[in-house]
Each structure stands twice: as structure tokens, then as C-alpha cells.
């Protein structure tokens with residue numbers, strides 16, 4: 001599922017110097033999109049360790065890797081302190097949209113930095129839906145969908161401002177920050193960003209928390225209605241800010 005956010009992740013991986021032959025851990029791999037990017041990037045001589053605390057997510061990564069014909073990923077159930085033989089010797093650790101769920105991000109980063117060799121890289125991609133102005137044109141459906149996601153994350157105790165906290169988490173964990181970058185995920189009338197896919201994936205959580213009803217979401221038609229709303233207003237809107245930061249273990 002290549003999209004604008006994946007492009008930003010790829011740019012972060014390239015600029016952080018992650019390349020052929022490296023051994024890299026993907027923490028909180030979820031369905032494995034970042035692990036797959038890493039697997040292609042490090043190539044046959046490299047190795048990816050895809051780690052998630054949720055075995056169902058790991059299973060999805062395994063399926064997606066199989067579909068993609070990728071064989072250089074090792075799947076490991078665990079958290080930031082996951083133990084495996086290569087721990088301590090890795091060239092890099094990467095995480096996307098995972099620090100925001102940790103109650104103590106500095107502690108989580110410090111735990112992970114143990115997994116990396118001296119001189120290795122630690123890179124995180126986190127997003128921020130709070131600081132977005134909703135644009136010049138009124139897009140009520142977009143505002144409503146964004147408010148569902150914000151409310152879900154807030155009720156789950158996630159840090160909606162993690163992007164702004166990346167520098168302090170990395171430096172407090174004793175790492176030397178090389179760059180913090182923020183970009184906007186911009187939706188134009190013709191943009192092809194899978195909001196419907198994202199809402200479908202989190203629908204059980206939205207329903208469980210009582211934020212939406214299935215009828216209100218109408219997930220089958222959601223992407224079409226969002227696109228129609230942007231097209232009718234010929235509107236461009238900022239969907240979310242995306243923060244990327246990388247640091248080195250000195």
C-alpha cells in the first residue's frame with residue numbers, strides 16, 4: 001500500500017543512512033509495511049527483525065512478507081526490551097507510530113538503544129493530528145473522521161503530540177539527534193490516501209470506545225464520500241503532520 005506517508009518513511013530511512021547489508025529492528029511492526037520497506041532496502045545481505053507485542057500483527061507481517069516474496073525478515077513477539085541473540089549488535093532500530101503508545105517514551109527509547117551497536121541509528125516516524133488547522137474550506141466529513149481518530153487515541157492514552165516530544169525523548173535517552181523533520185500529509189481533490197482503509201482497520205476500537213456507530217461510518221463508501229467532498233469544494237487540506245527524527249548512539 002504505497003502512499004504519501006510511506007514516501008515520508010522511505011525518505012527518513014534513506015536520510016538516516018539505512019541501506020544494503022544492515023541489520024535493522026522494526027519495533028511495533030504492525031502489518032509490516034515498514035519491515036517490508038526495510039527488507040528491500042537492506043537487501044539479501046541484510047536482515048530485518050520485525051517485533052510486535054501483538055501476535056496477530058506479527059502474523060499479518062508474516063503473510064505480507066510471503067505475498068511480497070521477501071525472505072530476510074525474522075519475526076519476533078515482544079516489546080522494546082525484546083531479547084534475541086543479535087540484540088546489541090544491530091545497525092539500526094526503526095519505529096513508526098509506536099512511541100506515541102508508550103507511557104514513558106524516553107524509557108522505551110533507552111531500552112531500544114541497548115539493541116544497537118555504538119554508532120548505530122535510531123529513527124522514529126510519529127504523527128500529530130492536533131496542530132492541524134482544518135484549512136480554508138469547510139470539509140465537515142474530513143473534520144468528523146479526524147475527530148474520531150483523535151478521540152480514539154486520546155481515550156487510549158496515546159500521546160497525540162509525540163512528534164513534538166521526539167527530540168526530548170531521544171536526547172533524554174542519551175542519543176545524539178541528527179535531524180527532526182516535519183511534513184504535512186496533504187490531501188488534494190485527486191489524492192489517493194487510504195483513509196477508509198485506516199478507519200476499517202481501527203473500526204473495532206472506535207466501536208468499542210463508543211465513538212461511532214457502524215451506520216455513521218459506513219466504511220464501504222467512506223473513501224468515495226471523502227473524495228467527493230474534496231472534489232466538490234476543489235479543496236486541498238492538511239490531513240496530519242508527520243514527524244521523523246533520527247539519532248545516533250555515540
Ligand SMILES: C[S@@+](CC[C@H](N)C(=O)[O-])C[C@H]1O[C@@H](n2cnc3c(N)ncnc32)[C@H](O)[C@@H]1O
Nearest residue numbers: 028029030052053054057078079080096097098
Ligand atoms: C499504529 S500501529 C503501527 C504499525 C506499523 N509500525 C506501521 O506504521 O504500519 C502500532 C503497532 O505498535 C505495536 N506496539 C505498541 N506498543 C508496543 C510495544 N510496547 N511493544 C511492541 N509493539 C508495540 C502495536 O501492537 C501495533 O501493531
